[in-house]
Each structure stands twice: as C-alpha cells, then as structure tokens.
Ligand SMILES: Nc1ncnc2c1ncn2[C@@H]1O[C@H](COP(=O)(O)OP(=O)(O)OP(=O)(O)O)[C@@H](O)[C@H]1O
C-alpha cells in the first residue's frame with residue numbers, strides 16, 4: 096500500500112493573464128481551482144498511472160471539503176484525512192503571466208491531538224508499504240516532524256519517499272529514505288551555494304546519499320533530471336521537448352512516475368524514465384499527467 100501525507104493541502108487557484116501588474120486591477124483570461132499540495136498531487140498522478148494510494152494529512156473548513164470532494168469525485172482517489180478543529184485549508188494562488196508568481200498560504204494551526212491522530216493512523220503501516228511525505232508544514236509545527244515520523248516507522252521496514260526542503264529533508268536522511276527528490280534550487284539551498292552543472296549536482300547528491308538516502312533524484316525543470324541509485328549508478332537525461340503550459344506539480348508528478356515505474360518493473364532505469372515523462376507530461380498540460388501522455392513522452396527519453 097502507498098500512503099501519501101500532505102501536512103498542508105491547498106486549493107490551487109491557477110490564473111492566466113498576459114501581464115501581471117502590481118498595484119493595479121488585473122483582469123484574468125483563465126482561472127481554475129484545483130486541489131493541491133505535493134503529496135496529494137502524487138496520489139492523483141499515481142491514480143492516473145493505474146496505481147492506488149491513500150491520501151492523508153490535515154484538512155479543515157470549506158476549502159478542506161472541496162479538496163476532499165475533488166480527490167474523491169474528480170480524481171477517484173482514496174482519502175483518509177484528519178479534520179482539524181478550526182480554520183481553513185489554505186488557498187495557493189498561481190499566477191501565470193509574463194513570468195510565474197506563486198502565493199502559498201501559511202495553512203491552519205495543527206494541534207497536538209491531530210498530530211497524535213496521524214501517528215496512530217501511520218502506526219498501521221507495515222513492511223512493504225510506502226509512505227510519501229511531501230510539501231511544507233505550517234509554520235506552527237516544529238521542523239523535526241518528518242523526522243519523528245520516520246524514526247517511529249523505520250523499525251517496521253516501511254519505505255519512505257520524502258520531497259521537502261532544507262532541514263525537513265536533511266533531518267530524515269539517517270532513516271534511509273528509499274527516495275528523495277530535491278530540485279536543483281533546493282539542493283543548492285541545503286548546501287548554501289549555487290549548484291548548476293551536472294558534476295556539481297551529482298557531487299552534492301552523493302553527500303546526501305552518504306548521509307543515508309537510498310536513491311537521490313534531482314529535478315532540473317526544463318533541463319531534465321539526474322538519478323543516483325543505491326546500486327551506485329548515476330543517470331542523467333534531458334527533459335523531452337514540448338510547450339510549457341503549467342509547471343505546478345511537475346516535481347510531484349515526477350515522484351509519482353518514478354514510484355509507478357519502479358513498482359511495475361523493479362528497475363531504476365524504467366523508474367527514472369517514467370518519472371521524467373510524468374514530470375514533463377504535467378508541465379505540458381493544464382492538468383496533472385495522465386497515462387496516455389506519459390507513455391508517448393517515454394519514447395523521447397534517452398538516458
Ligand atoms: N519546462 C519543462 N520542459 C520539460 N519538462 C519539464 C519542464 N519543467 C519541468 N519538467 C519536467 O518535470 C520534472 C520536475 O520539474 P521541476 O524540476 O520543475 O520540479 P519541482 O521544482 O519539484 O516542481 P514543483 O515544485 O512545481 O512540483 C523535470 O525534471 C522535467 O522532467
């Protein structure tokens with residue numbers, strides 16, 4: 096079973112306009128409201144690729160209701176969210192104009208009882224299960240929360256996938272996550288320097304691997320990706336060519352594609368190619384990747 100946890104789900108309000116002007120009224124050419132949050136996106140793309148998962152985390156208020164409604168009714172995903180006592184799940188604004196601007200909310204307060212309720216649910220995971228932790232946490236929570244979850248479940252033999260920034264990610268490495276997926280900016284941020292070239296990125300990804308990560312996948316937007324496997328292989332691949340439409344969720348789609356490819360084949364090359372294809376299929380579409388587009392992009396990906 097794959098269990099995905101989004102601490103801070105969102106409704107993504109995605110808007111398009113020709114040019115975005117601050118300090119003025121901007122009239123939109125396009126608007127769409129989609130449920131979001133990184134691990135939720137992973138669940139949606141897994142489902143699109145024929146892999147079931149259970150989406151969990153914390154939801155609240157009218158926005159929380161809509162997140163769950165879309166997940167169930169539109170995307171056909173199984174949900175197991177904990178309802179918070181007060182507030183609203185956040186609304187993240189994604190402005191697509193001459194450049195891309197994102198306004199990501201802070202999110203509701205998560206009380207200790209809700210954390211305990213999550214821990215109890217997670218205690219049901221067993222060897223062979225995958226736990227995907229992805230996205231930020233509301234700033235009212237301590238940044239060792241992912242670490243506490245992995246520490247608790249590590250002895251059970253659960254496989255972890257962690258897509259998070261900074262300390263949230265660095266603190267979990269000792270629990271040997273199956274997969275981590277920093278993008279090149281996040282990797283740079285973790286080491287406090289700008290890492291641009293493939294050799295620089297590989298050198299620093301290997302440091303994360305020495306600290307415990309089993310497989311390190313570095314996404315580089317339109318420049319493709321790099322994978323360093325637990326078997327010692329290092330693979331690079333350019334991204335397929337296409338028209339960028341909406342990159343929100345491309346990284347999450349890559350995580351889902353990697354997992355789906357790995358689970359169907361047990362092979363890291365297939366996982367890597369499926370991951371890139373899923374990331375790019377999302378980037379080339381208004382919606383998250385679907386199986387037909389992923390399959391047709393796979394042919395273009397040469398390692
Ligand atoms: N402009 C693009 N053209 C082609 N492929 C892309 C483009 N942007 C993203 N992708 C694909 O998606 C993958 C993940 O993208 P990216 O590195 O932007 O992830 P991310 O920063 O984690 O994204 P997000 O946080 O928005 O989900 C890339 O490795 C690539 O395969």
Ligand SMILES: O=P(O)(O)OC[C@@]1(O)O[C@H](CO)[C@@H](O)[C@@H]1O
Pocket residue numbers: 103105107130131132133136187199229230231232343344345346347
């Ligand atoms: O604020 P976080 O948790 O870092 O990111 C949240 C978010 O930007 O990530 C997803 C895309 O990856 C969106 O659906 C969502 O709005």
